Amino acid sequence: MKSDQNKFSNKEIAKILRNIAAVHLLKNENRFKRVAYENAAETVEQSSRELRDIWQDGKLFDIPGIGKTIGSNLEEYFKTGKSKHFNSILKKVPSTVFILMNLPTIGPKKAYKLVKELKLLIPKTVIEDLQNACKQNKVAELESFGKKSQEDILEAIKLFRKRSSKSERMPLPYAYELAKELSDYLKKIPGITRVDTLGSLRRMVATIGDIDISVQVESRKDHKVERLQKEIINYFVKFPKTISIDSSGENKASIIVSPNIRVDLRVQEERSYGAMLQYFTGSKSHNIKLREYALKKGLSLNEYGIKKVKSQKSKVKSINQNSKILEFSTEEKFYNFLGLQYIPPEIREGTNEIELSEKNKVSKLVELKDIKGDLHIHSSYDLKPSHDLGENSYSEILEKADQLGYEYIGFTDHNPKTSGLPEQEITEIMNLRYRVIKKLSNKVNEAKFFIGLEADIQPDGRLALPEKAIDLVDYLIVSVHSAFNLDVKSMTQRVMKALSYPKVKILGHPTGRLLGKREGFELDWKAIFDFCRNKKIALEINSWPERLDLPDSLVREALNQKVKFVINTDAHANLHLDGMIYGVSVARRGWCKKDDIINTLDYSAFKRWLNNKS
DNA sequence: GCCGTTTTCGGCCCGACTGTTTTCAGTCG
Numbered sequence: 001m002k003s004d005q006n007k008f009s010n011k012e013i014a015k016i017l018r019n020i021a022a023v024h025l026l027k028n029e030n031r032f033k034r035v036a037y038e039n040a041a042e043t044v045e046q047s048s049r050e051l052r053d054i055w056q057d058g059k060l061f062d063i064p065g066i067g068k069t070i071g072s073n074l075e076e077y078f079k080t081g082k083s084k085h086f087n088s089i090l091k092k093v094p095s096t097v098f099i100l101m102n103l104p105t106i107g108p109k110k111a112y113k114l115v116k117e118l119k120l121l122i123p124k125t126v127i128e129d130l131q132n133a134c135k136q137n138k139v140a141e142l143e144s145f146g147k148k149s150q151e152d153i154l155e156a157i158k159l160f161r162k163r164s165s166k167s168e169r170m171p172l173p174y175a176y177e178l179a180k181e182l183s184d185y186l187k188k189i190p191g192i193t194r195v196d197t198l199g200s201l202r203r204m205v206a207t208i209g210d211i212d213i214s215v216q217v218e219s220r221k222d223h224k225v226e227r228l229q230k231e232i233i234n235y236f237v238k239f240p241k242t243i244s245i246d247s248s249g250e251n252k253a254s255i256i257v258s259p260n261i262r263v264d265l266r267v268q269e270e271r272s273y274g275a276m277l278q279y280f281t282g283s284k285s286h287n288i289k290l291r292e293y294a295l296k297k298g299l300s301l302n303e304y305g306i307k308k309v310k311s312q313k314s315k316v317k318s319i320n321q322n323s324k325i326l327e328f329s330t331e332e333k334f335y336n337f338l339g340l341q342y343i344p345p346e347i348r349e350g351t352n353e354i355e356l357s358e359k360n361k362v363s364k365l366v367e368l369k370d371i372k373g374d375l376h377i378h379s380s381y382d383l384k385p386s387h388d389l390g391e392n393s394y395s396e397i398l399e400k401a402d403q404l405g406y407e408y409i410g411f412t413d414h415n416p417k418t419s420g421l422p423e424q425e426i427t428e429i430m431n432l433r434y435r436v437i438k439k440l441s442n443k444v445n446e447a448k449f450f451i452g453l454e455a456d457i458q459p460d461g462r463l464a465l466p467e468k469a470i471d472l473v474d475y476l477i478v479s480v481h482s483a484f485n486l487d488v489k490s491m492t493q494r495v496m497k498a499l500s501y502p503k504v505k506i507l508g509h510p511t512g513r514l515l516g517k518r519e520g521f522e523l524d525w526k527a528i529f530d531f532c533r534n535k536k537i538a539l540e541i542n543s544w545p546e547r548l549d550l551p552d553s554l555v556r557e558a559l560n561q562k563v564k565f566v567i568n569t570d571a572h573a574n575l576h577l578d579g580m581i582y583g584v585s586v587a588r589r590g591w592c593k594k595d596d597i598i599n600t601l602d603y604s605a606f607k608r609w610l611n612n613k614s
Numbered sequence: 615g616c617c618g619t620t621t622t623c624g625g626c627c628c629g630a631c632t633g634t635t636t637t638c639a640g641t642c643g
Contacts, residue, residue: 024615032626036615067616105632107641144640148633199643212643279628284643291627296620302628355619 008052008078010044016077017041017070019098020089022108027092039065042284046349048206048589049553052078053522056488064285064350096126103127103156110145117142131157162260170261171515173545173582175201175208182239182263186215189235191228193218193270198280203345204585206548207515210262212280219271226250229267236265272304274328278335279303285350286343293354294338306337346588365588366567368581370600374401375410375452375506376477376540376568377577381436383429384421385414386456386464387481391573394440394449400574401447407603411437412452412477415465423466430469448603450474450610454508459483461497470503475610477540477568479508484521492524496531505610506566507532509542509549517546525554529561536612538566538598541590543583544576555590566598 006012021037024030043065044051054060055078061071073083090098093112100111100120118133120126131154133139140150176197183195196202198212217228233253237245246254252266268276279287279302291301300307305325328334332342341357344365356362377397378390392400394411401409413433416426430453437451454477456464463478470476478498486494499507510528511520532539539558542549547570550558555565567583569576587597594600598609 030615033615035626039616065616069615105641109640144634146634152633280643282643288627295627300628303630358619 007081008050010047010051013051013074013077014041014045015098016086016090017044019101020086022098022101022111023089023093025108026097026112036065036067037070039285039288040070043350046205046283046285047553048551050519056522057525094121095123096120099123099126100130103153103160105152105156113142113144114139127157127160169207169209169516171545172201172204172206172208172548172585173579175211175261176204176582178257178261178263179211179213181241182211182213185239186213186232186236186265189232191217192232194273196277198266198277199282202281203283203348204582204589206551206586210264212264212266214266214268214273214276214280216270216273217267219269225269232267233265239263270329272327272329274330274332274334275301275305276303278328278331281331281345281348283349286348286353289350289354290338293358297338299338306334344588346585347591349589363591363593366584366592366594366597366600368584370594370597371406371567371580371584372602373406373408373410373447373599373606374404374569374571374577374580375450375475375566375599376412376454376508376542376570377409378413378454378570378572379411381411381413381433383413383433384416386417387414388572389413390571394437395445396574397571397577398440398445398447398449400577401449402445404577404580406447408448408450408606410450410452410475412454415453415455415463418456418464423468427466427469427472430465430472434472452477454479455498456481457494457498459486459494461494463498463501470501473503475505476501476503477506477508478504480512480521484512484518486521488522488524491521492527495523495528499531499535499537504537506538506540506568508540508568509544509547509570510539511549511551511554513549513551514546515548520549520551525557526561529558529563532558532563533561536564536609538564541565541567541583541586542570543568543579543581543586544570545579545582548582548586550586550590552586552589555587555592559590559592559596564598565592565596568599 017037018041021034021041024034024037043063054063055075060066060074073085077083077086094115097111097115100106100114101108114120114130118138120129122129134150134154139145139153140147179197179201186192186195192215194216196214198214201208201211215232217225229251233248236253237248237255239255239257241257243256243258246256252264254262254264257263294301298309300309305327307325328337335342339358340354341360341362343353343357343362347353353362378388379394379397380390380392381394382389397409416429418426434451440449451474453473457478457480458464459482480495498504513520539550541555565587567580567587569579569583571577598606601609
């Protein structure tokens with residue numbers, strides 16, 4: 001079963017598409033055919049939802065880059081496990097070529113040449129065979145290869161083996177924290193006016209590969225800038241967690257930090273910093289669309305700024321020699337020059353953000369400061385919970401809520417264990433808890449509180465809580481914590497049954513995914529969204545580092561169905577309450593405005609919502 | 615092969631770096 005799961009994963013599909021692109025390149029097909037497959041591969045790889053699920057939702061062809069041919073063949077692939085068309089293309093090249101392409105610095109052409117010249121035709125041993133060929137100096141003797149390429153290939157094989165033994169991407173919060181550490185470290189150098197993250201980290205994608213960071217230095221006319229740049233690079237590579245230095249040039253450097261994470265730094269002068277920031281923030285598909293858009297206006301974009309191009313009807317495009325490159329110190333100026341409204345990094349994914357910004361229709365996205373409360377917090381109060389107990393007491397949590405400037409919070413311990421305990425005893429435990437929390441009212445805290453509970457949704461959809469105990473809470477979060485493998489239909493029925501209980505206001509971490517560990521389960525999302533909208537139940541955007549659940553793409557779909565959200569931390573300790581930023585980022589990536597998020601409401605409005613009065 | 619406010623044809627993003635060339639091809643982001 002597991003191999004089947006892999007077979008349909010986005011990663012596998014992207015690989016197939018990329019391999020087909022490689023064949024088109026090697027067979028000298030129309031180069032735009034290759035580009036089309038590469039674009040499709042890119043989109044699939046970047047998708048935060050499994051393509052197969054999107055296909056099951058009937059939305060495969062809505063994905064940019066997936067048209068008639070690729071789309072219908074993917075359908076065939078999902079239905080039958082293979083696509084005749086894809087296979088017939090892939091067969092044109094020995095499969096070992098595709099394996100070698102996994103090595104860094106080896107692309108289609110080099111891979112093909114190596115396979116052909118060295119007769120590397122056995123998939124199982126191809127990497128080893130190549131390694132041996134290098135050791136026997138056979139690669140250096142090939143035309144267009146040399147001693148250095150041979151050494152590089154050996155190094156690439158080492159790297160490949162090391163990398164494939166690890167999970168490749170880390171959850172966003174880990175990367176974010178590390179970047180913050182690096183940023184604080186860099187800011188100690190005088191002359192640095194700004195530090196930013198770049199790439200997927202700046203766009204706050206749920207999982208991050210490498211960490212990219214840029215620093216801005218003042219523009220000066222003399223050679224001081226160069227000296228400063230050198231100084232920064234030298235300082236950067238001495239970051240305490242550095243394991244090894246990969247490269248270290250004039251204005252960029254690359255290091256590996258503990259535990260084996262690549263960090264790239266680039267240093268750029270103030271006057272062109274905006275263009276650089278835009279360029280390296282991506283996403284790739286956003287940048288491609290942006291350049292296409294700019295080209296229609298006779299403008300060409302690169303990391304240093306904007307140039308005017310003479311675009312002729314003929315195939316020759318020539319750069320107007322008289323026009324200098326226009327520099328931009330900020331991204332705002334860069335986008336505005338193109339006639340576009342500023343586009344926040346989180347939504348630069350090449351969907352329809354450029355069209356909307358052209359019409360000035362990108363709405364203001366929700367921000368961390370809009371959040372007025374956290375509704376999913378676990379305390380240390382021992383009610384014999386079914387899952388982990390928190391670390392802090394109710395009053396400690398309230399203090400922390402004050403520090404965060406929250407107007408209200410919700411205590412949502414896990415329900416008491418159901419096994420072995422009679423219903424009456426559970427209700428008694430809940431009753432005791434109710435009285436303990438109510439006593440807090442006398443304490444002096446700015447933040448007000450609600451008595452909530454996170455109740456397990458059992459496999460049959462019943463809540464792990466006696467009906468009588470429901471009277472002892474203000475609201476319920478219901479979540480799936482077990483039996484993740486039901487089919488879509490049963491799972492949907494199960495969740496809807498749970499949502500039908502009184503006082504249920506939030507569906508907790510709706511897909512149950514654990515980044516890098518467990519795929520989320522599928523639901524009939526259309527049905528769930530309809531149900532939640534009609535019953536005024538909010539979908540949770542859970543900020544827990546390994547969850548970030550609901551995923552951003554489903555947030556956007558739900559948003560289009562006019563569903564509301566609550567952003568929670570699922571904190572099990574006060575420290576975790578600081579993680580709200582991650583959930584907010586997911587919401588922003590899903591295009592949420594302040595109004596779409598229930599816990600941006602002030603206390604009285606929130607209370608009305610809780611009581612179904614608004 | 616994809617796509618559309620130059621829409622069903624005729625376009626299709628940009629530059630750095632590296633190693634191998636002796637003017638450029640391949641790879642990467």
